[in-house]
Amino acid sequence: MPFFIWLFRVLKIKWVKWGLIFGVSVFVFFIGLYFSIYLGLFGKLPSKEDLSSIKQEQATQVLDKDGALIGKYYIYDRQPLTFDKFPQHLIDALIATEDARFYEHDGIDNVSLARVFFKNIILQDKSAGGGSTITLQLAKNLFGRKDYPVFGMLINKFKESIIAKRIEEIYSKKEILTLYFNTVTFPDNTYGIESAAQKFFNKTTNDLTRSEAAALIGTLKANNYFNPRLHLQRSKDRRDVVFNQMVKYEYLSKDSLEFYKNQDLVLDYRSFNHDVGIAPYFREQVKKELAVILDSINTNEGKSYDLYRDGLIVHTTLDFKMQELAETAMREHLNKLQSDFEASFGKQTPWKTNGQIFETAIKSLNKYKFYKKQGLADKQIKDSLLLKNEIELFNWKGDTIQNMSTIDSLSYYLKFLNTGMLSIEPKTGAIKTYIGGIDYRYFKYDHVSQSERQVGSTFKPFVYTAAIENGMNPCTYFSLGEVTYKNYDNWTPSNSGSNEENSYLNYNLETALSNSINTIAVKVLNEVGIPKVLEQAKKMGISKELPNQPSLALGVAEINLKELTGAYASFLNKGHAVMPYCITKIEDKKGNIIASFKPQIKKDEAFTDYTRQVMLQIMKSTVNSGTASRLRFTYNLTNDIAGKTGTTQDNKDGWFVALTPNLVTVTWVGNDNQAIGFRTTGLGQGANSALPIFAKFYQKLNTDSSFNNITKSKFESPTVKVLEDLNCEPEKRDGFFKRLFSKKNKTKDFKGTE
Template sequence: MTLIKRVLNNKWVKWTLICFTAVLVFFIGLYISIYLGFFGKVPTATELSFIKQEEATQVLDQDEKLIGKYYIYDRQPLHFEDFPKHLIDALVATEDVRFFEHDGIDNVSLMRVFVKSILLQDKSAGGGSTITLQLAKNLYGRRNYKFFSMVINKFREAIIAKRIENIYSKKEILTMYFNTVPFSDNTYGIESAARKFFNKPAFELTKDEAATLVGSLKANNYYNPRLNPERSADRRNVVLNQMVRYGNMPQDSADYYSEKPLGLDYKSFNHDLGIAPYFRAQVKKELAAILDSIKKPNGDSYDLYRDGLIVHTTLDIGMQQMAEDAMKEHLAVLQNNFEASYGNRAPWKNNKKLIEGALKRLPLYKKYKEAGLSESQIHDSLAVKRETELFQWKGDTIQNISVLDSLQHYLKFLNTGMLSIAPKTGAIRTYVGGIDYRYFKYDHISQSERQVGSTFKPFVYTAAIENGMEPCTYFSLAEVTYSNYNGWTPSNSGGENEDEHLNYNLEMALSNSVNTIAVKVLNEVGIPKVLEQAKKMGINKALPNLPSIALGVAEINLKELTGAYASYVNNSKPVTPYAITKVTDRNGRVIAEFEPEVAEPAFKDYTRQVMLEIMQSTVNKGTASRLRTAYGLRNDIAGKTGTTQDNKDGWFVGITPNLVTVTWVGNDNQAIGFRTTGLGQGANSALPIFAKFYSKLNEDSTYNGITKSRFEAPADQVISDLDCNEEKRDGFFKRIFSSKKKKRKFKGNKD
C-alpha cells in the first residue's frame, strides 16, 4: 500500500494520471455532446428505420434491358438474394472479417486505430472501420469540424452504426451497404458498378470480377480498374488471397483467377456515351414533362434524378446497336468521299462568307460581342490555340487548335437522322439522332426540319389515286413551263436529253422519281387536295401552296414523315411515333401509362395497295434498286428515295410489313451540299444506312418476325389496274405538231 502511495505521489505519475483522466473525460464529454447533437443532428432509431436512398431513374428497352439512367448519384438497388455468395465473402474477408460477430463496432480494430492512428499519428495503421461504420458514412457522409474532425466523425458514425445494428439484421445491413457504397467513376451500388465495368448484373459477377470491384473500395480512384488496370489487378489478387485466408476459396482457385486479365466490358450510362444517347436525351425531355403533371401519393413532386423511377420504352436495344453500327460504317466512308470530291475547293476552308456567318452564330462570339469587344479583338481571341479534343471517324484526336480551326473542322461533317418504328403502333424501335452525341447535340429526328425532296411524291400520287386517277394514266416526260409561277420549269435529272415524246404510267413515273410528271400529277389533282391528303397522313405543318411542293420543297420533321409512311402498311392509318410505354415508381407502382394514338384511315384500301405495289417497284427496278443489286437484299421492301435541290439533303424511306425506317443525310449548314448528284442522291447518301441495317437484321434470327414478313397479296382489281405497259410513245402526228418545250398555265392559286 505504501508502495502504491509512493508511486501515486510521484509527480510524473500524478501528471500522467491527470492527463490521462483529462483526455478520457474530454473524449467522454465529446462523445456525449455528439450523441446529444451538439455537432449536428444524429439520426434517431425511428429515422434510421425509414432509410430512403436516392436512386437513379432507369430507362429500359422493350425487353426491359437497361439502356441508360438519369441520376445525380449513379445508384441502382438490389435485394440480398441478388448478391452472389462469393461477392459477400470477398467483402467480409477484405473489409470486416468479424462482421457477423460484432455489434457494429469492432473493438479490436478500434483500439488499434485509437492507439496508432490517433495517438501515434500512424497513417499506415488502417481505418479500423467495420462494414456497418462504412454504411453509416455512406448514408450520412462526413463533415469538416476543423479540429478533431476525424474523431468527431468516427464517434458520430459509431453511434449511427450501433443504432443500425439494433434495427437491422446482418443481411439487411449488407444489402444497404452494397446498394450505397461508392465505386469508381462516380458509381454508387454494386449493381451499377457491375453493369458499368463488366456490362452484366451483379448476380452474374464471377469471383475475380467480384474481387476486382470489392478491391476498388479501398481507394476508388487509385484502384479504378478502367484508369489503373495494373493496380486494380494487384488489389484484386489481395482480395482473392484474403478469401483463401479465411476459408472462402482454395489456393489453386485464387491462383487461377489471379492470372486472368481484368476482362472489363466498360459501359458508361453518361448521356454523352453509350447506346442510344439521342433517344435517352429525348426520353428525358418527355419524362420531365410527364412528371410535371403528376404527384406522389403524399402530394410531393417526383424527382427525375433521385426517386428511382423505371421508364419503360419501345426501343429495341439490339436493333439500335445495329442501326448505330450501320450508320457509322456508311458515314465514315461517305464523309471521306464527300471531302475528296471538293478537294482544295472545300467551302468550309475557302468560303469566307460562309465561315464568317457560322462564326457569328457561335455562343462564344456572341459573348465577346456583348462584352463590347471589337471585331478584331474577337477574332484575336478566337484565334488563340489550345489543346482540344476533336471528333474524327478514324478516331478522336487531341490537337492544338483555335476556335476558328475547330469551327472549320466541324463545318465539313455530314450528319444524319434515322428512325425505325413499328407501323401498327408507332413504337420507336431505333433512334439515331446524329453521328456522335458528344460533339453534335442537335437531334435530327425530333428537332430538325429539312426539305424532304422526292419523298413527298408518294403523297401527291396517293392524292391522285384517292381522287380517281387510274394507275395506268400516262404523262409525258416533257418539260412544261408554268407561266403563272414566274416561268418555272421543273426538269428531270436527265436534263435536255429527256425524250419529250415518251410517256410513263404512274408506277414508272414514281418508281423512277420523274420530276416533270410529279408536277403534272399535282396539277391534275390540284394542290389543295394534295395538301389535304398530306394532312390526313399526319403532316401537321402548314405546307407551301406551290407546285414545287410536288418536288418536296417543304421542310418536314423526320418523325412526322415516318409516321405518315406507316399508313401504307397500317390499314391506311398514320401513326404518331412514341417512345415511352409506362413509368413506374421504385416499388413498381404504375404512375403513368401510354397507349398508341389511333388515327382515322387517310385513304381507301385500294389506294394503299396500289401505292404499296408502286413503291415496291421503286426497290425492284427503280431508284432504290441498289438494295437488290448492290446489297443483295431479298426481303419484301417498298421504298422511296429523295434528293433536294443542289444535293443538300439525301433521303430514303424503307417500308417492310412490320418496320418502317426513314434515313436522312446532309450537312447541318444548308449552304454546304454534296458536290455531285451521284454522291449526294438519296440512293447513295441515305439508302446504304438502311441497307446495312437490314443486312444485319437478316443475320440475326431474333428478328425473323421482321425480316421474313411478307406484304399481303394485292386485290385482283389492283393487279388488273396496274397491268399495262409502263411507257408509251406519242403517235406520229402528235410528235410532229408538239413543241420542244411546252408552256402551260398552272391551275390553282399562286399564294
C-alpha cells in the same frame, strides 16, 4: 514502503505529474468531445427513428421493350437490390476483405481497434489495417463527412461510431449488408453494387462470377487507383489480394486459389453517362417527355416525382439489339461518306473558302452573340475567338485533343455530315431504333425530333396518293418533257440528266414515281390540284402548314423526320397514320404503375385500300427497278421492301424511306449548315447518302434469326383489280408526227392551285 506514500512521491516528480495531467486532460477532452458530438453540438445526429426510415436517392432506369437497361437519369448512379440478389461469394469477398469479424461485433470492432492501436501507433506496423467496420463505412456512405476547421477526422470518426452503434441496434446483419451494398461507392462515380455490375460487366449482381465480384470488392480500397477501366492489371492484382483474404478466412479453399488467380479479368463496360452509351438521343427525348408527364402526376403524399432521385422505372419501345445494329450501320456508312464528301471538294472546301458561309456561321455562335451584347466591335470579337486552348474533337478515326481557337473549331466542325434515322412499328408507331445524330457528345441537335429539312422526292408519294385517291388511273401516261409555267415566274422544273430525246417519252405513274421524275410529279400535281394534295398530306398525319405552290411536288416543304415516318406508316397500316411514341409505362421504385401509354393511331383512314395497294406496288418498283434498286444489286437484299429516295436542290439533303411489312425506316443525311451541300448529285443523292444506312442495317438484321418476324415478313398479295390496273407498258414514245409538230419547250399556266 506503503503504496500510497510511494505513489505520492512518484507524483511529485515533475515529468510524471505533467505527464499524468496531460493524459487525463486528453482523456477528458476525448470524453467531452465524444459527448458533445453525441448531444448534437457538431450537428444533429440521425435518431433511431431517422435511421429506421432511411431513404436513399435512386437512379431512374430506362428499359428497352424487353426490360434491358439502356440508360439512367441520376444525381447518384444507384440501383438498390434486396439481400437475396447478392451471391454468397460476393458477401464472402466483402467480409473477408473489409471486416472479418463483421458477425461478431456491434458496429465497433474493439479487437481490431486494439490491434490498430498497438501495431499502427506504437509499433508503426502499417499492415494492421484501419480498424474500420462495414457498419462504420455504411454510416459514412449514408451521411457523408463534413469539413471542420480542427479535429475534422476525429469528429467524423466519433459521429460515425455513434451512428454505427445505432444502426446495429435497429438493423440485422443481413439488412446492414443490404444497405451497404446499395450505397457503397465504386469507380466512375457509381453507387451500389448493381450499378457497378451493370457498368463494368454488363450483367446483374446475381450473375457476377467469383472473379468479377472479387474485382469489384477490391476497388473499395481506392476507387480510382483500382478502377478496372483505367488500370486493368492493377485491378486484377487487387482482385487476387481479395482471393488471398478469402482463403485466409476460409471462404475459399487453398486448392482453388491458383485456379481463380489465373482467370482473366474481362470487362464489358457500359457507361450510363447521359452523353454516351446506347441511344443517347433517344434517352434525351424520353427525358424531355418524362418532364412533361411527371409534371401532371403526384406521389401518394401529394408530392411531385423527382426524375433524378425517386428510382422510377421507365419502360420504352426501343429494341436494344436493333438499336446497336442501327448505330453500327450508321457509323460504317457515315465514316466512309464523310471521307468521300471531303475528297470531292479537293481544296475548294466551302467550310473554309466560302467567306459568306463562314461569316454567317461565326455570327450564329453563342460566344459571338454574347460578346456582341457586351458591346464589343467585330474585330475585338474575332480576336477573342482566335484565342487557342486544348479541346477534344470528334473524329471518325478516334477522338483527338488539339490546340484550337473557337474559329478553328468552327471551321473543323462545319465540314461534318450529320444524320437522322428512325424505325417504327407501322401498326402502333412504337419506336424501335432512334438515331438523332452522329455523336451526341459533340452534336446535341436531334435530327429526329427537332429538325425540319426539305424532304425532296420523298414527298412525291403524297402527290401520287392524292391523284389515285381522286380517280387517276395508275396507267395514266405523262410526258417527260419540260414545261415552263408562265404564271409562276416562268418556272421550268427539269429532270436529272434530261435530254431532248427524253421529252418524247411518256411514263405511267408507276414508272414515273419509281424513277422519281420531277417533270411528271409537277404535272400530276397540276392535274389533281394542290388543295387536294395538301388535304391528303394532312390526312396522313402531316400537321405542318405546307407551301401552296407547284414546287410542293418536288419536296420543298420542310417536314420533321418523325412526322414523315408516321405518315408513311399509313401505307402499311390500312391507311391509318400513326404518331411515333417511345414510352409504354412508368413505374415507381416499388413497381407500381403510375402512368401507361397506348399507341396514337389516326382514327380516320387517309385513303382507300385500293390506293394503298397501288402505292405499295409502285414503291416496290422503286426498290426492284427504280432509284432504290441498289438495295437489290449492290447490297443483295432479297427481302420484301418498298421505298422512296429523296434528294433536295443543290444536294443539300439525302433521304430514304424503307417500307417493310413490319417496320418503317426513314434515314436522312446532310450538313447541319444548310448552305453546304454535296458537290455532286452522284454523291449526295438519297440513294447514295441515306439509303446505305438502311441497307447495312437490314443486312445485319438478316443475319440474326431473332429478327425473322421482320426480315422474313411478306407483303400481302394485291387484289386482282390492282394488278390489272397496273398491267400496262411502263413507257410510251410519241409517234413521228407528234414529235414533228409538237413544241420542244411548252409554256402553259399552272392551274393546280384552283
